[in-house]
Structure formats: structure tokens, C-alpha cells
Amino acid sequence: MNTIADSLGLAAGLIVSFDAALWRIVGLSLRVSGTACVLGAIAGLLLGTWLAVARFRGLGVLVWALNTLLALPSVVVGLLVYLLLSRAGPLGPLGILFTPTAMVIAQSILVVPLIAALSRRLVLDALRDGGDQLQSMGATPLQAGAVLLVHGRFAVLTILLTAFGRAIAEVGAVMIVGGNIDGVTRVMTTAIALETSKGDLPLALALGIVLLGVVGLVNLAVGAMQLRSPLAREALV
Amino acid sequence: MSPPLLVLADASVRFGTVEALRGVNLKLRRGERLALVGANGSGKTTLLRLLHGLVSCSSGARVMQGGGAAPVVAMLFQRPFVLSLSVRQNLIVALWLRGLPRAERSARAADALHRVGLEGLAARPARELSGGQQQRLALARAWALRPDLLLLDEPTASLDPSAKREVESLIEAIAAEGVTLVMSTHNLGQAKRLAGRVACLEAGRLVVDLPVAEFFTSTLPPAAAQFLKGELPWA
Numbered sequence: 452m453n454t455i456a457d458s459l460g461l462a463a464g465l466i467v468s469f470d471a472a473l474w475r476i477v478g479l480s481l482r483v484s485g486t487a488c489v490l491g492a493i494a495g496l497l498l499g500t501w502l503a504v505a506r507f508r509g510l511g512v513l514v515w516a517l518n519t520l521l522a523l524p525s526v527v528v529g530l531l532v533y534l535l536l537s538r539a540g541p542l543g544p545l546g547i548l549f550t551p552t553a554m555v556i557a558q559s560i561l562v563v564p565l566i567a568a569l570s571r572r573l574v575l576d577a578l579r580d581g582g583d584q585l586q587s588m589g590a591t592p593l594q595a596g597a598v599l600l601v602h603g604r605f606a607v608l609t610i611l612l613t614a615f616g617r618a619i620a621e622v623g624a625v626m627i628v629g630g631n632i633d634g635v636t637r638v639m640t641t642a643i644a645l646e647t648s649k650g651d652l653p654l655a656l657a658l659g660i661v662l663l664g665v666v667g668l669v670n671l672a673v674g675a676m677q678l679r680s681p682l683a684r685e686a687l688v
Numbered sequence: 689m690s691p692p693l694l695v696l697a698d699a700s701v702r703f704g705t706v707e708a709l710r711g712v713n714l715k716l717r718r719g720e721r722l723a724l725v726g727a728n729g730s731g732k733t734t735l736l737r738l739l740h741g742l743v744s745c746s747s748g749a750r751v752m753q754g755g756g757a758a759p760v761v762a763m764l765f766q767r768p769f770v771l772s773l774s775v776r777q778n779l780i781v782a783l784w785l786r787g788l789p790r791a792e793r794s795a796r797a798a799d800a801l802h803r804v805g806l807e808g809l810a811a812r813p814a815r816e817l818s819g820g821q822q823q824r825l826a827l828a829r830a831w832a833l834r835p836d837l838l839l840l841d842e843p844t845a846s847l848d849p850s851a852k853r854e855v856e857s858l859i860e861a862i863a864a865e866g867v868t869l870v871m872s873t874h875n876l877g878q879a880k881r882l883a884g885r886v887a888c889l890e891a892g893r894l895v896v897d898l899p900v901a902e903f904f905t906s907t908l909p910p911a912a913a914q915f916l917k918g919e920l921p922w923a
Contacts, residue, residue, distance in 0.1 A: 581769035587740055587762065588785045588833070598781060602771045 495566025820851025
């Protein structure tokens with residue numbers, strides 16, 4: 452068995468030699484999680500803004516449910532999407548189980564509550580400051596929410612980067628709905644799990660290093676956003 | 689005499705168990721300048737919000753001038769809220785919210801910035817402006833809407849004397865165009881300088897509403913007289 456030092460050396464070699472298999476996995480991971488975040492952003496920002504400005508009976512229950520879903524385990528999302536997309540499920544005829552599309556769907560579902568809950572808080576806080584002013588200028592509640600998302604765009608970007616970090620680092624959902632098929636649905640986290648179980652530590656370590664690097668870059672970007680905008684700090688408190 | 693622009697008839701506003709305004713009767717005519725004075729919590733801001741339509745009457749009525757287009761109402765708050773956008777974009781957004789076409793938005797924004805002397809700062813992030821400049825931007829934003837009625841909630845309360853003078857002169861310039869002004873203030877000198885009429889609120893009631901000269905010379909009801917002398921209503 453390789454020692455840790457040997458494994459790290461081999462891992463570094465795989466990274467700097469631009470090993471094709473490694474970078475194909477990295478590329479697919481970025482594509483799946485990036486697409487999931489774009490879709491999740493559309494749904495999450497709309498939902499969060501609407502929940503911040505809407506007034507109706509049952510709103511509190513909906514917000515409670517949304518906040519509860521923040522702790523949604525990725526394996527549960529994977530299981531639900533699997534049940535929907537499996538041959539016997541309602542969306543079985545689409546035939547997209549064990550494809551990157553299924554992984555995108557699962558990760559989108561995973562990040563929507565996070566984006567919605569944080570953007571709702573962001574809009575609520577901004578409404579406290581400027582809601583009356585915007586209403587006095589003739590803004591409808593949804594217009595006010597949209598304007599405040601633009602107002603707090605650095606905070607919104609921080610939220611989206613946080614969601615991306617969650618998506619790219621999860622393993623449960625993509626393993627269940629993607630199946631970890633080599634060259635088709637194998638992403639960084641599922642590959643790490645597999646290679647570790649096989650004892651191929653260099654590839655697992657290389658993928659782990661790249662994954663940490665990606666998440667580290669995301670965190671750097673989040674930090675830069677926070678420096679630029681006090682609203683971003685408030686959104687994550 | 690012209691018909692009133694806006695009438696409040698026995699208007700009350702209730703927030704839960706608190707009655708913020710009680711049976712207020714008020715008529716505003718075009719071009720009038722009304723100063724609202726009264727202690728903190730007397731209902732000045734609620735009255736301004738009611739005049740705008742940001743809150744509704746729990747009883748009584750608020751009637752805007754009938755016939756033709758509805759009067760345009762703009763409001764300035766004590767702490768101006770400016771968006772994290774450029775100075776010019778703040779105006780453009782306000783005009784967009786009013787549904788103005790794109791070409792008119794640009795022209796009006798440029799004109800309003802020129803009037804308040806911020807044209808040189810049009811590209812500057814609005815949140816980097818000083819307090820006085822932000823209040824001037826808020827005035828430009830209101831001015832660009834070409835309001836019939838401008839409501840000002842203690843517009844100079846948090847400004848230094850020089851910024852206060854600048855904002856007051858801009859308010860004068862807006863009023864000179866025939867815009868009806870209603871302004872809440874704790875500054876009786878400001879009320880004297882800017883208003884033609886002064887109304888005093890006490891515990892949600894309009895206790896006096898007189899032309900400015902009479903307000904400062906005639907015998908006032910006890911609550912208003914106490915406020916003028918700086919006495920606390922509960923003392």
C-alpha cells in the first residue's frame with residue numbers, strides 16, 4: 452500500500468500532468484454543479500423574494516418548511532429523485548436516470564432551499580431599510596423585491612457561491628441518481644468514494660485536492676464579496 | 689379658491705391596539721406648504737404615510753382630487769434610502785418604477801441631477817455620498833417624478849447646518865414650482881421659513897392647524913402651547 456507521502460506525490464503528478472481521466476471528472480463536476488446552481492438560482496431567488504414580500508395565511512408554515520429543508524440530507528434528495536426518475540416512477544418514461552441531467556436535477560433541488568432561505572432573509576432585511584421608500588416610488592411588492600436583489604447583488608452572489616460549494620461537495624445525491632458510471636456520471640465526490648474503496652489512493656487524493664481547491668476558490672470569492680459589501684456579511688449571519 | 693388636492697375626513701389609523709391617528713380632518717390645496725409639528729410619537733410620520741397612501745384609514749376617509757390623472761405623490765424619509773447603484777441609476781430606477789419610457793427616464797434624471805447640483809457625481813456609487821448629498825439625491829429622485837404633492841419626513845433632521853441649508857433651499861425651489869409640500873419637523877425655525885401653514889399633532893390628534901404667522905402669535909390650545917414652550921406633555 453502506498454504511504455501517504457507516496458500517494459500525495461502521485462496525486463500531485465496526476466494534477467500537474469493534466470491526467471485526462473482526472474480532468475474529465477473535474478470538468479463534469481463543474482458542469483453538473485454549475486448548471487444545478489444556475490437552475491437553483493432561478494427557482495430559489497424567485498421563491499425567496501416571493502416569500503419575503505408575500506402576505507397570506509400559511510406563510511409562516513411555508514417559511515418553517517423552507518428553513519427545515521436547509522438541513523435536507525443529500526441522500527434523501529437522491530432517493531426522492533431516484534423514485535421520481537426510476538422506470539416505475541412518474542418521470543420514468545423520460546429515461547434520464549443515471550445521466551448528468553438527473554444529477555443536475557438532484558443538485559438543483561438540494562440548493563433551492565438554501566438560496567431561497569438566504570435570499571428571503573436578504574430581501575426582508577433590505578425591505579426594513581428601503582421598503583417604504585420603494586413603495587412610495589410606486590413599486591409593487593415583487594418589483595421592490597427584485598430591485599432589492601439588485602441592490603444586494605454582492606450578497607446574492609455570495610449566496611450563489613455558497614450554494615455552489617454545497618452542490619459540488621455533496622456525494623449522496625449524485626451517487627444515487629448518477630450511478631457513478633465511468634466517463635458518464637462520475638464526478639469528483641463519487642470518484643473519491645470509489646477510488647478510496649478500491650485502494651487507489653493517488654487518484655482519490657488528487658481528486659480530493661482539486662475538490663478542495665475548487666471549494667477554496669469559491670470561499671476566496673465569497674470572502675472577496677464580503678469585503679465589497681456589508682450586505683453580504685449580513686445575509687450569512 | 690382651487691379645489692383641494694387631498695382631503696382627510698375624520699381619518700383614523702390603528703396599528704393593532706394602538707391608535708396612531710384619531711379623527712384627523714385636513715384639506716390640502718395645490719401649492720400649499722404645510723409643516724407638521726409635535727412631539728415624538730405624536731403621529732406626524734403616520735399622517736405623512738396616510739397622506740401618501742402607504743397606510744390606510746381604519747375609519748374615516750382619504751380622498752384624492754377627483755377627475756383627470758391621479759396626482760403624483762413623492763415622499764422623502766428622514767434617513768434617505770439609496771440603492772447600491774450609481775447616483776444616476778438611483779433616479780433611473782425610480783422613474784422605471786413609475787413606468788416612464790426609457791428616453792424620458794434619461795432626460796428627467798439628467799435634469800433632476802442638474803437641479804440639485806449632483807450632475808458631476810452621476811456615476812459615483814450613491815452609498816459613497818455624504819448624508820447631505822444623499823438627501824439631495826433623494827430630493828432629485830422625488831423632483832424627477834414631477835410630483836403634485838411632496839411629503840417630507842424630517843428631511844434635515846440628521847444633517848449638519850450647511851447641508852441643512854442646501855436641502856432647505858432645494859425644498860424652496862421645488863415649492864416655487866407649485867408643488868404642494870407637507871413636511872414634518874421638530875425645527876420651528878424651519879417651519880417658519882418654509883411653511884405657509886403649521887399643524888400641531890398631539891397623541892394622534894390634530895390639535896391646531898393655522899397659518900404660520902398666527903401659529904406663532906396667537907393663543908394656542910394647551911397641548912400645542914406646551915409643545916411650543918418645549919414642555920413635555922406628560923410632565
